Amino acid sequence: MDFVETPDARFQGLSDWPFEPRYHAIEPDGLRMHYVDEGPREAAPVLMLHGEPSWSYLYRFMIPPCAAAGHRVLAPDLIGFGRSSKPTRIEDYSYERHCAWVRSFIEALDLRGITLFCQDWGSLVGLRLAAELPDRFARVMVGNGGLPDGKPPGGAGLRSLPNVAAFLAWRTFARFSPRLPVARILQFGTARRLDDEELRAYDAPFPDDRYKAGARAFPLLVPISPRDPAGPANRRAWEVLERFEKPFLTTFSDGDPITRGMDRALQQRIPGA
Numbered sequence: 247m248d249f250v251e252t253p254d255a256r257f258q259g260l261s262d263w264p265f266e267p268r269y270h271a272i273e274p275d276g277l278r279m280h281y282v283d284e285g286p287r288e289a290a291p292v293l294m295l296h297g298e299p300s301w302s303y304l305y306r307f308m309i310p311p312c313a314a315a316g317h318r319v320l321a322p323d324l325i326g327f328g329r330s331s332k333p334t335r336i337e338d339y340s341y342e343r344h345c346a347w348v349r350s351f352i353e354a355l356d357l358r359g360i361t362l363f364c365q366d367w368g369s370l371v372g373l374r375l376a377a378e379l380p381d382r383f384a385r386v387m388v389g390n391g392g393l394p395d396g397k398p399p400g401g402a403g404l405r406s407l408p409n410v411a412a413f414l415a416w417r418t419f420a421r422f423s424p425r426l427p428v429a430r431i432l433q434f435g436t437a438r439r440l441d442d443e444e445l446r447a448y449d450a451p452f453p454d455d456r457y458k459a460g461a462r463a464f465p466l467l468v469p470i471s472p473r474d475p476a477g478p479a480n481r482r483a484w485e486v487l488e489r490f491e492k493p494f495l496t497t498f499s500d501g502d503p504i505t506r507g508m509d510r511a512l513q514q515r516i517p518g519a
Contacts, residue, residue, distance in 0.1 A: 247275055247276070247277075247333050247335075247338050248333065248334050248335065248338075249276075249277060249331045249332055249333040249334060249338075250331075250332050250334055250456055250457055251278075251331055251332070252328075252329060252332065252450070252451050252452070252453065252457060253453070254267075254329075256450040256451070256453060257329060257450055260303070260443070260446070260447045260450065261441075261443040261444065261447065262306045262307070263303060263306055263447065265282045265284060265309070266282075267280055267282075267329055268280070268281050268282070268283050269281070270322070270350070270351050270354055270355070272325070272331075272347055272350050272351075276331075277325055277330070277331040277333075277347070278330065278331050279322050279323065279324075279325060279330045279331070279347060279348075279350075279351055280302070280322065280323045280328055280329035280330045281302070281320055281321060281322035281323065281351065282302050282305075282309060282319070282320065282321040282322075283318070283319070283320050284309055284310070284312075284313040284318070284319045285312070285313035285314075285316065285317050285318040285319050286316060286317075286318055287318060288318075289316055289317050289318040290317065290318065290358075290359040290360075290361065290384065291317070291318045291319075291320055291357045291358075291359065291360050291361070292312050292317045292318065292319045292320070292360075292361045292363065293320050293321075293322075293352075293357065293360050293361070293362050293363070293372070294308065294309070294319065294320070294321040294363045294364075294368075295321075295322070295324070295348070295362070295363070295364040295365070295368030295369070295371060295372045296321070296323070296324065296327070296328075296365060296366070296367075296368050297365045297366020297367040297368050297369075297390075297391070298366055298367045298461060298464040298465070299327070299426070299428045299431060299432070299458075299461035299464070300327070300366075300432060300448060301323045301324075301327045301328025301329070301330075301448075301451055302321035302322065302323050302328055303328070303447050303448065303450075304365070305321045305363075308363075309321060317361070320355070320357070322348065322351055323451075324344060324347070324348070324367070324368075324371070324460070325339075325343075325344065325347050325460065326339060326459065326460015326461065326463070326464075327451060327460055327461070328451050329451065332451075332456075332457050332459065332460055333459060333460065334456050334457075334459050335459055336421075336459045336462055336463045336466070338459070339459065339460055339463035339464075339467065340467065340475075340476075341370070341467045341469070341475070341476035341479075342475075342476065342479070344367075344371050344467075345371055345374050345375060345378075348371050348372075348375060349375055349378070349379070352375065352379065352382060357382060358381075358382050359382075359384045360382055360383045360384060361384055361385050361386075361387070362376055362383055362385070362386045362387065363387045363389070364386070364387070364388055364389070364391055365388075365389040365390055365391055366389075366390055366391050366505075367391075367464050368391065369388050369389075369391025369392060369393065370391065370392075370393060370394070370468070372386070372388075372391075373386070373388070373391075373392075373393040373483065373487065374393065374479065374480065374483050376487070376490070377482075377483035377484075377485075377486035377487050377490075378483065378486075380486060380490070383492070384492060384493075385492050385493040385494065385495075386490075386492070386493070386494045386495070386518075387494075387495045387496075387497060388494075388495070388496050388497070388498075388509075388512060389497045389498065390497075390498055390499060390502045390505045390508075391505060391508070392505060392508045392511070392512060393480055393483060393484065393487070394468055394469045394470065394480065395469055395476075395477050395480035395481045395483075395484060396469035396470060396471045396472045396473070396474040396476075396477035396480075397472060397477075397481070410470075412503045412504050413465070413468070413470075413504045414470075416465055416504070417465040417466060417468075420461070420462050420464070420465040420466070421462060421465070421466060425455075426452075426455070426458050426461060426462060428448055428449055428451075428452055428458070428461060429445040429446070429448040429449045430445075432445075432448050433445065435502075437499075437501065484515070487515065487516050488515055488516065488517070489517065490516050490517060490518055491517045491518045492518050493518055494512075494516050494518040494519040495519070496509035496512050496513060496519060497509075
């Protein structure tokens with residue numbers, strides 16, 4: 247698997263980002279996963295999983311107060327994003343690999359009693375792992391996300407939304423657009439105006455298009471058909487989540503053009519929500 251590493255210089259002097267970089271080695275792929283690890287090491291962990299096409303910088307205003315409150319806060323960069331390794335071929339990314347990479351991180355650090363906060367694609371990975379490793383998770387918070395399984399309308403997957411067209415347009419753009427302006431995409435999905443330093447930080451992981459295969463791949467990996475290869479595993483995960491009685495909080499925006507309304511489906515299907 248060919249991959250690139252974003253030069254460290256791209257991350258120097260970022261606003262509101264004083265955190266020491268740490269890395270988890272993923273074998274046998276030779277990849278490394280960057281993560282932030284703040285707060286007391288003996289405390290129960292808060293695991294923050296970012297979405298598409300951002301990185302752990304998304305949580306820059308959440309990490310310090312959580313750590314100051316006595317929690318151990320871990321915010322990894324998914325492979326293909328942030329300071330993590332970036333395979334250069336879209337075909338090298340799969341839903342299963344993303345889950346395996348984050349699972350490797352959780353098991354290597356032996357995280358238990360996890361409070362999960364997951365947003366966007368972070369929820370597609372995080373909810374799968376909460377179902378596959380339920381003894382490691384104590385509670386869950388989902389922001390503008392879900393666990394699509396490719397089933398037809400009526401479930402909590404993408405097909406249950408009234409605005410599937412918005413996602414399909416984004417999927418086509420991510421795959422075929424000659425340019426993928428990451429910071430501008432994030433600005434489009436943000437309620438307030440990002441300043442120049444914040445825009446620079448969101449562009450930092452991607453010096454050129456070679457680094458963007460992961461960002462282009464993510465929309466293609468969302469299960470939108472019953473035949474999708476990730477569908478069966480997600481349906482098995484739902485069998486667990488429908489018995490999940492631990493605390494489960496949904497934090498959604500009615501302004502999200504793709505996920506608005508998915509919170510109600512989560513609340514209906516998950517006992518603890």
